Amino acid sequence: MTTQAEFRTCPTTGLQVHLSAERLIKANAVVAIVFLLIGGLFGLLVALTRWPAVHILPADWFYLALTAHGLDVLIVWIIFFEIAVLYFASAVLLNCRLATPRMGWLAFILMLVGAIIVNVAVLQGGSSVMFTSYVPMQAQPHFYLGIILFAVGALIGCFIFFGTLVIARAERTYEGSIPLVTFGALTAAIIAIFTIASGAIILIPTLLWSLGYVNYIDPLMYKTVWWAMGHSSQQINVSAHVAIWYAIAAMVLGAKPLSEKVSRTAFLFYILFLQLASAHHLLVEPGLSSEWKIFNTSYALYLAVLGSLIHGMTVPGSIEAAQRRRGLTNGMFEWLRKAPWDNPAFSGMFLSLVMFGFLGGISGVVMGTEQLNLIMHNTLYVPGHFHATVVAGTTLAFMAITYLLLPLIFRRELILKGWAKAQPYVFGIGVAGISLFMMGAGTLGVSRRHWDITFADAALTFDYPAAAFLMMGLNGIFAILAAVGGVMFLAVAVGTVFFGRRIGDTEAVEIAAPGVAKTIASYGSEEEIKIPGTVVLVAVFFIAFVLYYFVNWKYLSDVWPLS
Amino acid sequence: MAISPPSERIWWNQPVPRTELVWIIVAFLWGLVMFFMMIYWHAAGEQNLSNEAYRTTPQAFAQKAQEMAEAYTVREEADIPVVHPPPDSDVYLIARLWQWWPILELEKDKNYRLHISSLDWQHGFSLQPVNINLQIHPGYDMVLTVRPTETGEFSVVCNEFCGIGHHNMIGKMYVVE
Numbered sequence: 001m002t003t004q005a006e007f008r009t010c011p012t013t014g015l016q017v018h019l020s021a022e023r024l025i026k027a028n029a030v031v032a033i034v035f036l037l038i039g040g041l042f043g044l045l046v047a048l049t050r051w052p053a054v055h056i057l058p059a060d061w062f063y064l065a066l067t068a069h070g071l072d073v074l075i076v077w078i079i080f081f082e083i084a085v086l087y088f089a090s091a092v093l094l095n096c097r098l099a100t101p102r103m104g105w106l107a108f109i110l111m112l113v114g115a116i117i118v119n120v121a122v123l124q125g126g127s128s129v130m131f132t133s134y135v136p137m138q139a140q141p142h143f144y145l146g147i148i149l150f151a152v153g154a155l156i157g158c159f160i161f162f163g164t165l166v167i168a169r170a171e172r173t174y175e176g177s178i179p180l181v182t183f184g185a186l187t188a189a190i191i192a193i194f195t196i197a198s199g200a201i202i203l204i205p206t207l208l209w210s211l212g213y214v215n216y217i218d219p220l221m222y223k224t225v226w227w228a229m230g231h232s233s234q235q236i237n238v239s240a241h242v243a244i245w246y247a248i249a250a251m252v253l254g255a256k257p258l259s260e261k262v263s264r265t266a267f268l269f270y271i272l273f274l275q276l277a278s279a280h281h282l283l284v285e286p287g288l289s290s291e292w293k294i295f296n297t298s299y300a301l302y303l304a305v306l307g308s309l310i311h312g313m314t315v316p317g318s319i320e321a322a323q324r325r326r327g328l329t330n331g332m333f334e335w336l337r338k339a340p341w342d343n344p345a346f347s348g349m350f351l352s353l354v355m356f357g358f359l360g361g362i363s364g365v366v367m368g369t370e371q372l373n374l375i376m377h378n379t380l381y382v383p384g385h386f387h388a389t390v391v392a393g394t395t396l397a398f399m400a401i402t403y404l405l406l407p408l409i410f411r412r413e414l415i416l417k418g419w420a421k422a423q424p425y426v427f428g429i430g431v432a433g434i435s436l437f438m439m440g441a442g443t444l445g446v447s448r449r450h451w452d453i454t455f456a457d458a459a460l461t462f463d464y465p466a467a468a469f470l471m472m473g474l475n476g477i478f479a480i481l482a483a484v485g486g487v488m489f490l491a492v493a494v495g496t497v498f499f500g501r502r503i504g505d506t507e508a509v510e511i512a513a514p515g516v517a518k519t520i521a522s523y524g525s526e527e528e529i530k531i532p533g534t535v536v537l538v539a540v541f542f543i544a545f546v547l548y549y550f551v552n553w554k555y556l557s558d559v560w561p562l563s
Numbered sequence: 564m565a566i567s568p569p570s571e572r573i574w575w576n577q578p579v580p581r582t583e584l585v586w587i588i589v590a591f592l593w594g595l596v597m598f599f600m601m602i603y604w605h606a607a608g609e610q611n612l613s614n615e616a617y618r619t620t621p622q623a624f625a626q627k628a629q630e631m632a633e634a635y636t637v638r639e640e641a642d643i644p645v646v647h648p649p650p651d652s653d654v655y656l657i658a659r660l661w662q663w664w665p666i667l668e669l670e671k672d673k674n675y676r677l678h679i680s681s682l683d684w685q686h687g688f689s690l691q692p693v694n695i696n697l698q699i700h701p702g703y704d705m706v707l708t709v710r711p712t713e714t715g716e717f718s719v720v721c722n723e724f725c726g727i728g729h730h731n732m733i734g735k736m737y738v739v740e
């Protein structure tokens with residue numbers, strides 16, 4: 001039975017904030033950021049090693065660091081932060097108490113212990129198998145055990161989120177339907193259940209195999225099920241960061257979705273179609289039919305992609321509509337020029353949106369095309385693509401919302417405001433650089449997860465074109481820039497948590513950009529607002545997409561005929 | 564706002580703004596184009612995987628490669644036989660820690676049924692500088708018909724991480740007139 005839940009009233013929004021929920025949000029977010037630091041450091045070392053002129057780590061350490069990098073950032077950082085987002089989008093936005101905070105702490109401890117065990121396993125050296133741990137290559141048993149514990153914790157977190165939605169409905173803490181942002185978080189949580197179930201199906205037998213209780217795991221079956229987890233979890237990230245785009249647009253600019261119906265349907269497409277995308281990773285695998293590959297890799301008829309394309313218009317569109325409503329109506333782009341570019345929450349969000357779409361989205365669809373995958377599979381094009389999605393997209397969006405969570409949830413005023421202003425740009429440019437240069441090197445055939453592209457110790461050798469070496473050097477330079485951006489984020493976030501001025505219990509903070517009215521008139525679908533600027537942006541995006549798509553078919557047609 | 568419940572309670576009855584509707588239609592049609600492009604390429608394009616594959620074992624596959632090498636070896640390079648099998652025949656390429664075996668010498672504009680399999684872990688077949696990339700599994704004999712269209716010396720880089728010698732796993736392929 002719950003004891004009397006304790007609340008405070010947020011002086012900025014008037015929401016009732018459940019203190020237990022707030023503590024859990026803080027704990028999950030802080031641990032997330034710590035692992036971003038650790039994982040980011042490994043990433044920098046990896047990038048510097050792949051810069052042939054620097055080549056900083058020896059081979060065994062390189063593969064170890066790459067394994068740790070993938071796990072700490074892709075899994076630990078992102079999922080800890082997502083749990084914080086789930087609690088925020090349920091308890092805080094719905095004005096409600098969090099279901100079973102005790103279980104929330106259990107989830108937190110399981111995840112933390114799991115993350116530590118995996119890191120220990122990797123650092124001991126016997127588990128440099130990459131985060132994908134493809135069989136028959138084997139890691140130490142506690143490597144798999146750590147991941148499983150972590151996943152169980154995350155699963156509990158999802159159920160707490162669902163429980164909170166149920167309580168909020170039963171206790172009528174809100175009127176009508178749940179907010180769009182909560183709906184996006186709900187999408188993420190539903191996908192998470194599917195994801196974690198797939199993970200359990202494959203990792204539990206793999207753990208038993210590493211202990212000697214199971215003697216064979218089929219490598220193709222492993223990959224198929226592993227990616228049912230691995231790819232779906234990327235759709236969790238997309239749902240979560242799209243929800244955050246909407247949240248930031250709403251909080252900073254008072255933006256309202258153009259159409260609730262369209263935006264919600266777009267989220268629904270993620271739930272309905274993304275399970276198919278495991279095929280993205282199996283396009284050049286033996287023994288799977290082309291019918292299966294085509295249907296799955298395209299999420300039926302590109303319907304999950306359609307979801308993202310819709311958000312790609314409705315998010316900037318809602319911002320344009322809000323800005324025009326404020327009177328920024330001159331020309332095509334006054335609304336964009338006069339956006340709060342010095343507010344790191346906004347600039348981070350907008351950069352995340354643009355880079356996710358232009359760099360991550362387009363490259364992802366191209367690479368996920370059955371035949372085109374032949375000229376990209378396992379080259380550096382792949383990490384180039386996903387640094388645009390999961391770093392420029394998800395990570396930058398999470399950083400951006402942190403700038404709002406610090407005053408609202410941690411109740412601290414930002415320190416190092418100048419650094420905070422510059423941070424999204426420094427990090428964004430750095431990440432755009434690593435994405436583009438890795439994609440470039442991949443197009444030239446450079447392999448991913450490879451310690452030495454000069455083949456100095458090999459019996460035979462091969463000379464990659466000089467341009468490939470240039471790309472790897474530039475990748476190293478931009479990796480340093482991204483790392484600087486990451487450190488700036490950490491300095492601001494951790495510094496604020498510990499040293500920021502405490503914000504008083506009744507003191508409201510200014511979240512909205514100057515000039516945005518506190519309460520926004522009801523507008524949106526019923527009175528159409530023209531959004532010509534967004535139409536132009538979307539048109540540019542679409543043309544880039546179509547051109548790049550067909551250019552790659554041209555590249556493919558130059559390759560030796562295969563049948 | 565997106566962080567509060569929709570102000571119109573019956574939001575699902577609101578009309579969809581025209582701009583959005585147009586974009587949804589365009590984006591949906593583009594999805595169809597991309598979907599049918601893959602099917603079209605199977606009919607009209609030349610770069611398609613056959614998806615032909617057989618279950619095999621390391622012993623069985625190694626033996627076939629061995630037989631081919633015994634019959635058609637023309638010279639050796641770095642202790643690896645260079646094998647020149649006849650066009651239209653079945654040719655075998657072994658991936659193993661950390662070597663591609665043997666070195667194939669093929670003729671330009673001739674077809675070969677290329678079989679690739681791994682004897683141990685997963686490996687990645689990355690033919691450079693042509694840039695054809697395939698995933699190689701143990702236990703699966705992957706078959707594809709390939710027709711080299713240019714002469715020269717090519718390299719097979721391993722692009723799936725396969726342990727500490729991964730970056731030294733590099734093979735060769737020659738294409739001659």
Ligand code: HEM
Nearest residue numbers: 043044046047070073074130131383390448449479482483
């Ligand atoms: C300072 C920031 C970062 C830098 C410089 C960086 C750099 C790199 C580099 C150079 C690689 C290796 C590519 C290869 O050799 O195959 C890599 C791999 C990877 N990165 Fe990052 N990265 C950064 C941040 C992140 C973040 C924030 C995430 C996730 C949210 C991420 C996810 C990954 C993943 C999943 C891999 C693949 C690991 C594997 O192949 O097993 N990275 N990164």
Ligand SMILES: [Cu+2]
Nearest residue numbers: 686721725732
């Ligand atoms: Cu290999």
Ligand SMILES: [Cu+2]
Nearest residue numbers: 721723725729
């Ligand atoms: Cu390898």
